[in-house]
Amino acid sequence: MLADQPDVPVDHPGMSMGPMLPEDLDQIVVLEKLCFSNPWSRSVFEATLISPLVYTLVQRHGDKVLGYLMAFRQGSGIEIGNIAVAPAHRRRGIGHQLMSEALRVATEEGRRSARLSVRESSTGAIHLYESFGFEQVGVSLGYYRSPPEDALLMRKNLG
Ligand SMILES: CC(C)(COP(=O)(O)OP(=O)(O)OC[C@H]1O[C@@H](n2cnc3c(N)ncnc32)[C@H](O)[C@@H]1OP(=O)(O)O)[C@@H](O)C(=O)NCCC(=O)NCCS
Structure with a gap:
């Protein structure tokens, strides 16, 4: 159903990035369960999809969802609420692309900072965040x- 393709480079012509759509949710819910021990439910995704405070991104190959990110607009900043990449497609730059685009949009919107929380054992995610200049603040x-x-609380100044 998803992420069952062989290696797909991040610059493959079939790759595209765009907002999360209702028709993505079947795949997102499966991916969420694969990626997190406390997965968000379908109803949480449905609610966030219609919120003007939420910014979503999905990396697709054709109609297959390979990764996604959700960010919450909060005052002058954004909070990265969720970022996940299908296990079979990790370490190919998809997480980097999702974060890069989210920070670009936040900067374009005039947001001053990006924040997130991460399990202290999620060393891969922490490396990704540090590579963007996020620093632990609490x-x-x-x-x-x-x-x-x-949870490690991390923050990065934007702009
Ligand atoms: C964290 C996650 C989104 C990274 O996605 P990804 O597509 O594999 O990340 P990228 O390939 O873009 O990696 C970019 C950089 O991040 C760092 N990184 C990513 N995963 C890493 C890992 N497992 N170990 C060490 N560094 C890692 C590296 O610096 C990497 O660059 P490199 O591959 O050139 O060394 C993915 O591992 C994931 O979905 N994990 C489970 C869900 C999760 O923990 N989400 C974070 C919740 S706060």
């Missing part, structure tokens, strides 16, 4: 459940 003790874990 810790939220016991923020996550299943399994319980602290």
